Amino acid sequence: MDLAIPQREELLKTQEALLPYVHRTPVLESALLNELSGARLYFKCENFQRMGAFKMRGAMNAVLQFSEAEKEAGVVTHSSGNFGQAVALAAKNLGIKAFIVMPSSAPAVKKSAVRTYGGLITECEPTLAAREAEAARIVKATGATFLHPSNQIEVIMGNATAAMELLESQPELDFIFTPIGGGGLIAGTALAVHYFGNECKTIGGEPLAADDAWRSLKTGKIETNTNTNTIADGLRTNLGDVNFPIIKMLVPEIIRVTEDEIIESLRLIWERMKIVVEPSSAVPLAALIKEKGRFRNKKIGIILSGGNVDLAALPFSHSKQ
Amino acid sequence: MDLAIPQREELLKTQEALLPYVHRTPVLESALLNELSGARLYFKCENFQRMGAFKMRGAMNAVLQFSEAEKEAGVVTHSSGNFGQAVALAAKNLGIKAFIVMPSSAPAVKKSAVRTYGGLITECEPTLAAREAEAARIVKATGATFLHPSNQIEVIMGNATAAMELLESQPELDFIFTPIGGGGLIAGTALAVHYFGNECKTIGGEPLAADDAWRSLKTGKIETNTNTNTIADGLRTNLGDVNFPIIKMLVPEIIRVTEDEIIESLRLIWERMKIVVEPSSAVPLAALIKEKGRFRNKKIGIILSGGNVDLAALPFSHSKQ
Numbered sequence: 001m002d003l004a005i006p007q008r009e010e011l012l013k014t015q016e017a018l019l020p021y022v023h024r025t026p027v028l029e030s031a032l033l034n035e036l037s038g039a040r041l042y043f044k045c046e047n048f049q050r051m052g053a054f055k056m057r058g059a060m061n062a063v064l065q066f067s068e069a070e071k072e073a074g075v076v077t078h079s080s081g082n083f084g085q086a087v088a089l090a091a092k093n094l095g096i097k098a099f100i101v102m103p104s105s106a107p108a109v110k111k112s113a114v115r116t117y118g119g120l121i122t123e124c125e126p127t128l129a130a131r132e133a134e135a136a137r138i139v140k141a142t143g144a145t146f147l148h149p150s151n152q153i154e155v156i157m158g159n160a161t162a163a164m165e166l167l168e169s170q171p172e173l174d175f176i177f178t179p180i181g182g183g184g185l186i187a188g189t190a191l192a193v194h195y196f197g198n199e200c201k202t203i204g205g206e207p208l209a210a211d212d213a214w215r216s217l218k219t220g221k222i223e224t225n226t227n228t229n230t231i232a233d234g235l236r237t238n239l240g241d242v243n244f245p246i247i248k249m250l251v252p253e254i255i256r257v258t259e260d261e262i263i264e265s266l267r268l269i270w271e272r273m274k275i276v277v278e279p280s281s282a283v284p285l286a287a288l289i290k291e292k293g294r295f296r297n298k299k300i301g302i303i304l305s306g307g308n309v310d311l312a313a314l315p316f317s318h319s320k321q
Numbered sequence: 322m323d324l325a326i327p328q329r330e331e332l333l334k335t336q337e338a339l340l341p342y343v344h345r346t347p348v349l350e351s352a353l354l355n356e357l358s359g360a361r362l363y364f365k366c367e368n369f370q371r372m373g374a375f376k377m378r379g380a381m382n383a384v385l386q387f388s389e390a391e392k393e394a395g396v397v398t399h400s401s402g403n404f405g406q407a408v409a410l411a412a413k414n415l416g417i418k419a420f421i422v423m424p425s426s427a428p429a430v431k432k433s434a435v436r437t438y439g440g441l442i443t444e445c446e447p448t449l450a451a452r453e454a455e456a457a458r459i460v461k462a463t464g465a466t467f468l469h470p471s472n473q474i475e476v477i478m479g480n481a482t483a484a485m486e487l488l489e490s491q492p493e494l495d496f497i498f499t500p501i502g503g504g505g506l507i508a509g510t511a512l513a514v515h516y517f518g519n520e521c522k523t524i525g526g527e528p529l530a531a532d533d534a535w536r537s538l539k540t541g542k543i544e545t546n547t548n549t550n551t552i553a554d555g556l557r558t559n560l561g562d563v564n565f566p567i568i569k570m571l572v573p574e575i576i577r578v579t580e581d582e583i584i585e586s587l588r589l590i591w592e593r594m595k596i597v598v599e600p601s602s603a604v605p606l607a608a609l610i611k612e613k614g615r616f617r618n619k620k621i622g623i624i625l626s627g628g629n630v631d632l633a634a635l636p637f638s639h640s641k642q
Contacts, residue, residue, distance in 0.1 A: 026347075047595045267632060274368045274628035276595040307595035311588065316632035 005246060006157050008195040014061055015161045021060045021093055022161070025049050027169050032272045037289055038296045042173065044166040047277045047307025051085045051117070054162050054185060054305050055149065059086035061158025062147050063094055071096050074144035078124075078131035080106045081234065082306055083149035088119030099144055101134045103127075107310060150184025151240025159188030166301045167196045176301040177284035180204035180213045180254060181235035183243035185305060190250035204247075204254040205287030207232045207262060213239055213247070214254045231259055231315055234280035234305065255287035262286050263315045269304070270316075276307045279315070326567060327478050329516040335382055336482045342381045342414055343482070346370050348490050353593045358610055359617045363494065365487040368598045368628025372406045372438070375483050375506060375626050376470065380407035382479025383468050384415055392417050395465035399445075399452035401427045402555065403627055404470035409440030420465055422455045424448075428631060471505025472561025480509030487622045488517045497622040498605035501525035501534045501575060502556035504564035506626060511571035525568075525575040526608030528553050528583060534560055534568070535575040552580055552636055555601035555626065576608035583607050584636045590625070591637075597628045600636070 028043045046054035063075055074097030077087045084100040091098035100119040102111060103126035114121055124134040139146050149155065162185075163176055176193055180186045190202040206213050207230035215223040222244050228236035239247065257265075266282035269275060281304040288295060288302070349364045367375035384396055395418030398408045405421040412419035421440040423432060424447035435442055445455040460467050470476065483506075484497055497514055501507045511523040527534050528551035536544040543565050549557035560568065578586075587603035590596060602625040609616060609623070 052595065270597055270632055274373065274597040276591055276597060311591060311635065311637035314632065314635065314637075316635075 005249075006153065006191060011157060011160055011164065011191060011195060014157045015164055017064055018057060018060055018158060018161055021050075021090070022057050023049055024165055025162070027166060028273060028275070030273050033268060033285075036268070037292050039288065039292065040297070040299045042166065042170050042299070042301045043273070044162055044301060044303045045275065046162055047275060047281065047304050049306070051082070051089045051113070052306050052308040053082040053086065053278075054159060054303070055082045055086035056089065057161050058149075058155030058158035058184060058188070059083065059090040059147065060093065062152060062154040063087075063090045063096060065154050066094075066096070066145065070145050073142060074099060075147055076101070076135050076138045076142075076144045077147045077149065078102070078135045079149060081110060082308055084119065085110070085113050085117060085308075087147055088114045088117035092118045097144070099138045099142065101131050101138070103131060109310065148240070150182030150237065151242045153242055155184055156188045156191070156243060156246070159185050160192040161188075162303055163189040163192035163301070164196055166303070167192060167200070170299065170301060171198055172299055173197065173200050173301045174298040175201050175203055175295065176303065177203050177205055177288055178303045179232065179235055179280045179283045179305055180206045181232075181280065182237040183213065183239040183247055185303065186251060187243035187246040189303060190246060194250050202251050203284075203287070204251055205284035206254050206256050207235055207283060208256045208258055210236050211256050214256050216244065217248065217251070217254055220248065230262070232262055232280040232283050234278060235283065255291055257283060257286040257290055261290060265289060267316060275304075276309060277304050278306050278309045281305045281307070326570075327474065327512060332478060332481055332485065332512060332516060335478045336485055338385055339378060339381055339479060339482055342371075342411070343378050344370055345486055346483070348487060349594060349596070351594050354589060354606075357589070358613050360609065360613065361618070361620045363487065363491050363620070363622045364594070365483055365622060365624045366596065367483055368596060368602065368625050370627070372403070372410045372434070373627050373629040374403040374407065374599075375480055375624070376403045376407035377410065378482050379470075379476030379479035379505060379509070380404065380411040380468065381414065383473060383475040384408075384411045384417060386475050387415075387417070387466065391466050394463060395420060396468055397456050397459045397463075397465045398422070398468045398470065399456045400470060402431060403629055405431070405440065406434050406438060406629075408468055409435045409438035413439045418465070420459045420463065422452050422459070424452060430631065469561070471503030471558065472563045474563055476505050477509045477512070477564055477567070480506050481513040482509075483624055484510040484513035484622070485517055487624070488513060488521070491620065491622060492519055493620055494518065494521050494622045495619040496522050496524055496616065497624065498524050498526055498609055499624040500553065500556055500601045500604045500626055501527045502553075502601065503558040504534065504560040504568055506624065507572060508564035508567040510624060511567060515571050523572050524605075524608070525572055526605035527575050527577050528556055528604060529577045529579055531557050532577050535577050537565065538569065538572070538575055541569065551583070553583055553601040553604050555599060556604065576612055578604060578607040578611055582611060586610060588637060596625075597630060598625050599627050599630045602626045602628070
């Protein structure tokens with residue numbers, strides 16, 4: 001294997017360094033979902049993580065690597081969602097300034113959350129180009145360090161700690177399912193499974209409506225989406241040159257699911273487990289249920305990525321019941 | 322004290338008898354809600370209980386007391402909600418027939434849940450008189466035993482076990498807040514606090530729109546509601562002659578809250594704790610927040626009564642954010 005991936009020891013050090021800053025989230029089971037899937041499921045509840053998503057792990061690990069000079073200058077990212085909150089809270093933990101570039105169209109509740117964590121918000125036009133330009137301008141003006149939400153090895157290593165904890169609780173998992181969006185969570189999970197699993201495999205769940213990662217695994221190069229019309233708003237982004245080689249090497253399969261399948265699994269998690277998760281978190285369960293014949297009686301970990309949802313815009317309606 | 326309330330030993334035996342049939346539900350904390358309330362809060366999560374509510378405890382304890390002849394004949398209740406499910410599941414655990422009278426207007430999802438647990442549903446007109454008449458007819462025809470959801474001592478003693486578990490985890494609570502509807506949960510909680518608390522007090526939270534219990538405590542006799550237009554649909558019922566004497570003796574205070582206060586606390590629990598609870602469960606937190614000046618720095622247990630909600634009919638809208 002040519003690729004220089006992080007070593008086992010480095011992941012253990014990462015986990016230890018994060019201890020004071022992240023929750024060890026609970027692992028929940030559901031008799032009903034076991035019955036329904038025919039497998040034995042272990043849900044790693046990153047919706048209960050600080051700021052409400054696994055993103056806290058990667059952001060925190062990234063700022064922990066900063067030199068004194070870098071800490072002095074601060075950190076920058078652009079985000080319409082969870083990563084902005086994660087960077088703001090991670091920076092706050094170390095007394096670092098956090099500049100968060102947010103599209104002007106971002107919901108007020110997300111801007112307010114970033115502000116609660118002390119993030120300094122700059123608004124920009126709601127395009128990726130505008131976001132990148134504004135972040136670059138801030139880097140130039142302040143000397144702050146730019147953090148990417150998924151395509152940065154420190155972030156990936158931080159993300160790995162969720163699956164490490166899950167494998168500590170359940171060492172005999174046969175599979176761990178995660179959502180796949182920008183690729184940062186699944187790359188970290190795959191590293192954890194590689195070093196700490198016992199004949200365990202990592203499987204991705206992806207919306208059919210934004211199946212760039214599925215196509216990338218087929219062609220062997222990073223593919224992009226022409227549109228991303230999925231309710232799983234955390235999974236609309238593309239893979240990157242840091243995470244894709246890890247995914248190509250360590251993720252044998254991605255299973256694609258429809259919007260109806262995502263919404264049905266989201267409803268199952270809310271109704272049966274009584275927990276609030278975001279639509280992206282329902283994608284791996286939907287993937288498992290879709291292919292449940294192949295996973296019968298297996299022990300399966302599922303990473304519930306986060307729980308920051310807009311309660312005023314839920315996809316549940318009477319007609320779907 | 323003239324009232325013959327259940328003894329400490331009887332409650333301990335009840336708890337032991339229920340062990341195989343109920344979950345020991347987790348106790349969750351929230352740094353943000355601690356900060357917001359100025360107190361230290363411990364949430365007892367009965368939304369994670371079997372069939373999704375504390376009602377499982379009382380129903381199970383009641384059927385456990387049945388003689389062989391009573392088991393043979395079965396159990397009857399009338400319910401539009403959680404208690405029907407609880408009785409059906411409790412009966413299923415012991416291989417007993419459960420006759421559940423439900424108003425024809427009950428949501429399909431609730432009927433389906435009762436059926437899942439093997440309950441035999443009889444539909445009737447959506448009035449209390451029709452429900453009682455139909456239940457009486459079944460008792461007469463089958464010899465089955467009628468269970469009341471809140472005004473029966475075995476049910477109250479079963480309900481007490483939630484607060485007993487909470488006090489085992491947190492023996493130094495100053496107060497336990499519960500919702501008050503039919504009175505079965507708060508009566509059980511108050512018994513647990515009386516025997517197992519350490520200078521702990523039980524406080525009720527009640528919707529202003531159905532404040533019969535608050536008025537009953539004032540007048541010293543059971544008052545009723547002329548209308549019950551509250552979102553907390555579990556709290557529309559009146560107290561009974563079994564639970565009211567316990568409440569009068571052991572509950573020093575009921576705090577009333579508006580519908581907006583209930584919805585705001587419901588939102589806080591969903592958004593900040595990432596758990597699904599029913600509107601009735603938000604009432605005690607709303608009561609605490611309303612009077613938070615008086616509870617500053619106190620250790621407070623809050624019983625989250627259940628999590629069976631209709632996801633298609635939530636009270637959250639953008640205008641309220």
